[in-house]
Amino acid sequence: MNRWIKIAGLFLVVVLVFANSLTAQENDSVLMMGIIEDGDTIIHRNIPEVVVFPEREFRNAWQERRYNRFVSRVKKVYPYAKLAGEMLEEYEPKYMALDDDRERRRMMKDLEKQLLDEYKDDLKRMTITEGRILLKLIDREASRTSFTLIKEFRGGVPAVFWQGIARLFGSDLKAEYDPEGEDRVLEEIVSLIEVGYL
Helix, strand or coil: CHHHHHHHHHHHHHHHHHHHHHHHHHHHCCCCEEEEECCEEEEECCCCCCCCCCCCCCCCHHHHHHHHHHHHHHHHHHHHHHHHHHHHHHHHHHHHHCCCHHHHHHHHHHHHHHHHHHHHHHHHCCCHHHHHHHHHHHHHHHCCCHHHHHHHHCCHHHHHHHHHHHHHCCCCCCCCCCCCCCCHHHHHHHHHHHCCCC
């Protein structure tokens, strides 16, 4: 009798393990697209993009500190550039839909007042270098230089005025974002921020 209990217990354990493996197999199955070529099935699956950059090698500690400061500045101003891009997407169609110049000016004044109320203190605390980075990132997000944006929304005279102010501080509102050349390191840092690495 004792022997039959052991056999029944062993049988129960085997059945439970087998049933568990069957349910695990059912949960792991995924329906995928496939292409059949010459009798072979080739699975087609979209995978997330992986960004790979060469590992940074610094000649000395000064270069590493400089790079890390640049990264922290980009991380500080990047949210403002994203916000500028989002606001441009939202308000540009509304602005262009208005026929009357007076209504357009009123809309821009209201928007400018709203932005200054919310972000004036943050922008005043930015350094000149952070401002230059912000101008580049706004060009990246808007696909237009800051000079072009000011000219489109405020007119040519304010654009020339602000270009003059920028030139006094060593900046250029007409400078275009160049991710393959001059702004290669900036593009690398922004890409790492976007994928969540930084």
